[in-house]
Amino acid sequence: MEHPAPSTRASRRSWRAITLVALGLVAALGLAACGDTVGYTQATGDRIRGKELFQQHCGSCHTLRDAGTTGTIGPDLDYAFVQSRIDGLGEDTILQVVRGQIAYPVTAPSTGAPGMPADIVVGQAADDVAVYVASVAGLDASGQPMNPASPPTPTPPGGGTDGGALFASAGCAACHVLAAAGATGTVGPNLDETQPSKELALDRITNGRGGMPAFEGQLSDAQIEAVATFVAENAGT
Ligand code: HEC
Ligand code: HEC
Structure with a gap:
């Protein structure tokens, strides 16, 4: 169970900052008319369905405590967003970052580390996942930002043996x-x-x-x- 090296985390953070700027530019230029609404128009989605989809398609690579997933190939998504929560970044912004990530991930990082495949889920399913992740990442059960120093341990889903x-x-x-x-x-x-x-x-x-x-x-x-x-x-x- 390795945690990403601090430098990798920092570069992810800066990458995210760039994404935010890019999303802002897209919005400013009014490109909504081009028909690709990813990361621009507010996605609406079904959180319950999004959680199931997250467990099926994302959890093997990502830890997300609300979903009970414990993957370690990609960043811990609670860690990834807790600072944004503390900084008071709105849920809408986080939603756009996640939706953008699903459509435009770094599929082959220059570091040679494993990347994230693009379009694991698409269309409404991708909106559902993004809405779900944005509603829980970095937050504890009471809806407050987690303590980044001691986030709760995830409970794997399906504790059973089916x-x-x-x-x-x-x-x-x-x-x-x-x-x-x-x-x-x-x-x-x-x-x-x-x-x-x-x-x-x-x-x-x-x-x-x-x-x-x-x-x-x-x-x-x-x-x-x-x-x-x-x-x-x-x-x-
Ligand atoms: C991130 C992608 C990924 C996930 C998640 C994953 N696998 Fe795999 N799996 C692979 C790859 C790639 C191989 C081929 C490994 C090799 O032989 O080099 C493989 C190989 C296998 C094999 C051997 C297949 C064969 O005939 O050689 C089995 C069985 C298997 N996986 C079952 C599972 C099960 C069950 C799970 C969930 C608990 C799972 N895998 C999760 C990517 C994955
Ligand atoms: C095969 C492994 C894998 C799967 C499956 C996967 N990811 Fe990722 N994910 C990664 C890796 C590796 C990164 C880091 C590289 C990057 O930023 O693109 C990442 C990055 C991210 C980030 C950015 C985190 C940050 O620190 O900024 C988000 C958000 C994300 N993934 C969400 C998802 C969602 C939602 C799904 C399911 C639809 C998913 N991922 C499926 C491997 C995966």
Whole structure:
């Protein structure tokens, strides 16, 4: 569980500042008429749906306490926005930053660090996710900015051992095709095609490899067992 080096955080912060300026320019130039409303027109969305989508598509890479997700490939989104909250930046502005990030992420950072794929969710689904994230990132349960020095520990979703539910909530679907789970991710192998054994699935989920994150510590042993069993039993069906 590595936290990003301070320099990386600082550069992300400055990148965000640039985005804000850029969004401001777009607004000032009145480009709304061009039809691409991303980051300009206020998105309206369904927070409940947005939370589900976040858990399915974003949580494998991002920690966000309200969603209970614990991914560490991308920045911790509570940390990313807590300073903006303390500075009193409005929710609308945060919403535009998140919506812009979904459409225009840094897909291949010059540092060689893993990037964020573009358009993981699009259209209304992207609006739903952005509205949801903007309503919770950096805030504690009472709606106050978190203490950046000691944010609460995330509680992983689906504390249970339903393999199918875990496949969705742990973010596997963002990277893998598995018809039985309705999953269509293309970052990792198509599990219906490779039909991995339970042993292989246990090893990959526990230890990760290449672009596959390790889930040891994020999921309990029983949860890893459950999701590996689910994959082995359902791949190719
Ligand atoms: C495969 C991993 C991955 C997935 C999946 C992913 N992200 Fe990211 N995300 C990253 C990385 C890496 C960065 C840092 C690089 C960058 O800023 O583009 C990032 C950056 C961000 C930032 C900017 C944070 C900051 O410090 O300014 C936001 C907001 C964000 N992601 C939201 C999302 C949302 C919402 C989703 C789901 C629709 C998502 N991400 C899915 C990897 C991912
Ligand atoms: C950020 C993308 C990503 C996420 C999230 C992810 N995987 Fe993977 N997965 C990969 C990649 C890439 C590989 C190929 C790794 C290699 O062999 O080098 C892989 C490999 C696998 C394999 C081995 C497939 C084979 O036949 O070789 C299994 C099984 C697997 N993943 C299951 C899961 C499960 C279950 C989850 C959720 C708990 C998950 N993955 C989450 C990207 C991901």
